[in-house]
Amino acid sequence: MEMKVSNLSKSFVTDKGEQVTALGDISFTVRDKEFICIVGPSGCGKTTLLRIIAGLDTPSGGRAELDGRVITGPSPRMAMIFQEYSLYPWRTVIDNIAFGLEVQGVGKEERMEAARRYLHLVGLDEFETSYPYELSGGMRQRVAVARALCVEPEVLLMDEPFGALDAQTRNTMQTELLEIWEKTRKMVIFVTHSVDEAVFLSDRIFVLSTRPSRIQEIIEVPLPRPRDRTSVEFAEIRRDVLALIQRREESSQ
């Protein structure tokens, strides 16, 4: 499996009638089972890029392809996880997780069995019949991860999924996500503001430039997992990525 983005661009017209070019000219390829993080200065178009890949938005130019087929709309092959807890408040945890299969018309017994498997994977067996308001932020995001995995997508698209969590919960979630990724081996494309998170998680980090954005640099993270945030090697990569982002933010002011 391969995700190929070629010369992607995206412009918006604002309410005032001004044209904003978010994505300038973006090209990259993501390989099967790879974990990619996308970082870049605020407002450079990270969410826009992810939405186009997910088929939720259309590009102004260029294209995104999955296995050589141009992405023109949402596909069951890809699941997206957002920062805000996008669970249905009126559904129990298990019914939230099973939602995607329900939409696909999978029978109750089969979808409940699958949902319980993913509930177990994210360690929330006891909360099967709880409602989202009864859960902490970290637990809700675990449910969101289980719900995304339950439709067995090949690609997970994650937009700042842990951005609203406290530092400690965030670190725990990163470790858990990597464990799930080792077990399920999906392609993951993960947008984050946190360089630390990107170095901890990914095989490669795509650093975007300021608007109109391009891929400024692709940084390989060759460190074995689980990664030690306190190691010299970790600090060196983090510093390199930060320097790229900061240089861009300064030059745009």
Ligand SMILES: Nc1ncnc2c1ncn2[C@@H]1O[C@H](COP(=O)(O)OP(=O)(O)OP(=O)(O)O)[C@@H](O)[C@H]1O
């Ligand atoms: N629907 C829209 N209409 C007009 N402008 C938009 C729209 N969506 C995004 N933009 C603009 O496109 C640019 C990129 O937005 P986007 O949210 O993709 O950036 P981002 O890198 O994810 O931002 P952040 O790092 O702050 O989360 C911004 O200038 C934003 O204002």
